[in-house]
Amino acid sequence: MSDREIVLVRHGRPASENNDRLSSSGFARWVKNYNRCDLHPDSQPRCQRDFSQHYTISSALHRARLSAQRYTGQPATESNAAFNEMDIPRYRLPFTLNAWTWVYLNRAMWIAGRRGPFESFSQARRRVEQACELLVERAETHHKVVLFAHAMTNRFLSRYLTRRGWQVIEKDHRYWGVIILREPASRQ
Incomplete structure (x- = not known):
């Protein structure tokens, strides 16, 4: 069996994760704060794993870098914006909604192809597919890699890796999930 392993860890719970009722402009501020915020002080991994033998990467977003530090006790060896979350789009709509309703509504419109002044869904998919290449390169060099990133990015990375023949051994999409x-031995 191959000894190459890629572990995708979703960041911990952000401190600013609230679900207030917001206008579209308030939601734009919510997204900006969400991308800059610290981790919630009570947010801890449900089960601590030993990643001391893994090459550690994080997205460039603050919550991912903090999650790598909190989880492993040291900063990530590499931080790269290619692993940032797939954009949370912000459309100007005449509604007042809860923050997470805005996230789901905007993401649905974004996935359906609506454009805006942010990364399009097709651009985000291409970026994450290129990030997948980078992960595979790191696994070829370091054999074991752990990435601290984000929910949607991790879902697409997992999808692209399985298309390349990697096998999912375990899967959890929650905070700290x-x-x-693992790469099958026949792929080497």
């Missing part, structure tokens, strides 16, 4: 993928 871990997705473990």
